[in-house]
Amino acid sequence: MRINHLLKYFKRDPKHQRRVIITEVIPVLFMRLEALQRIYEHNGVVKIDHMFSREEINSLRLEYDSLIETRETSEIYRDEPLVVLWTHVVGAQKKTCRLSELPGFKSLIYKKIAPFIASFLDANKKVELLQLLEVIVFNKPPQKSNVLNWHQDVAYFPVKPNNQVAVWFPLSDVNSEMGPMVYAHGSHKLGIKGSTNLHTREVFEGEDRELIPDNPQDIGLEVQEYPLTQEQMLIHDGYTWHYSKPNRSENSQRMGVSVRFLTETVVFDPRPGQGAAFTKQIDVKPGDKIESPCFPIVWKRS
Template sequence: MDTKALKSTFDRDGFVYLPGFLSAAQVTEVSERLKRFIAERSASLPPEHIKFEVKGDGTTLKMLQDLHVYDPFFADVLFNSTFSKLAEDLLEEEVIGKTVEYFNKPPKVGKATPPHQDGYYFMLKPMSAVTMWMALEDVDAENGWVSYVKGSHKLGMRHHAFTNTLGFSQGIPDFGIPADTEKEVFFKTKPGDLLVHHALTIHRASPNTSEERTRKALGLIYFGASAAEDVAAKEAYVKALNQTGP
């Protein structure tokens, strides 16, 4: 990778797209590890680390959080990998790996991810952080592709409000103004493709409207070493994140 070019694109747009970041073999290994983890460990996870799109329906698994805490394989992915090196290159400082997450949008019932900025949840000063999203299968408009508002990371924090969406409790209520839609970029991705965005970049994901396709992905979050976390604000974020709503 041309690190200088990547950094330039990241600073300009607030995100970078890296097709084929992991090989097919590496994606298979990650997917198999996830499959094994779900089968063997998910039932024992605390409720704040596992979420289902439809409450009580085990076939609608939506999210697993903090995988690195429970499995050394995912700890290595977070702390000792090309992902952490990329985060350092983009933030131009040492980074602290915060979490590895599994995301899925089950067919027909996978809800949209509301437009938001991760930094609203992170509560950092300075706002030195990146989120990574890696496709584990083909993703397009039908099953929940991701989009970013180009350059939105330069405009500061937008107002957020409660969304009633499990796992994404806060969103931008006035999203959809021309400044958003005219600069929004959607990504059709294949397994192993990686998207990385700044903590202030506005992004969202479509619902899964397909009849039988899932939409599985891996997420990683890194904070820059210079970023100081507001502990009280973060506790409030965690509480809001884990609200199930009606």
């Protein structure tokens, strides 16, 4: 909740407004943040209200639309962060671009999202750094997109230790009909699971870890979907199970952005089915630190 939203509840003379902020508004903001942190710790996911303005998200949408109109390449870049442009239709080819080709996205990640995540997670001094790992812009076209099956992010990345945090936010409002994100609350406490094909759930060759069940409710987990407006953002733990439904709307594009961060120094630890694009971006051997302009450190505890 923003300060100006809280101030409307207090009828004071302007000369008393400083006292209102210090004695009444700031404590409420701290309590609100602490409540959100408790939800995140318990569920492995939390929704943040009033994170963005519609104007700044609409400007990102225009920037994306301008780029994707003529984009054909799937090149893997080795000199800066990569953005994956992923249409959720079986058989569709992922496209790519450099993060610098989407300057509005880059500015939002560096100047707004990363500082917020750092302050949100570092309250208990559990986070060493934020290292940008992946940026994806998803598009689920109406009537022909598919389910993206249950998975957890950490299962797909060849790093150790494997602690991550991700944010997800829409480029347009996403209601229940359009295929919102769905999470299994508390699943982040159940350890790492096996990686599968996200479209078919086919197990990757050599994968020997226990798989996420078809229905997490069968093992007692609460499953909840998260419709979002352009002003909202989700934060989820890298171990939290999630999936998304097809876009069953008549003509609405369901578009969202995922930004993933590592939260501590990691080394390369390859396994079957992990990090295809990741391993093409950097020359590393097992046990090497992940240090590359492709994966910049955007915040570090001083």
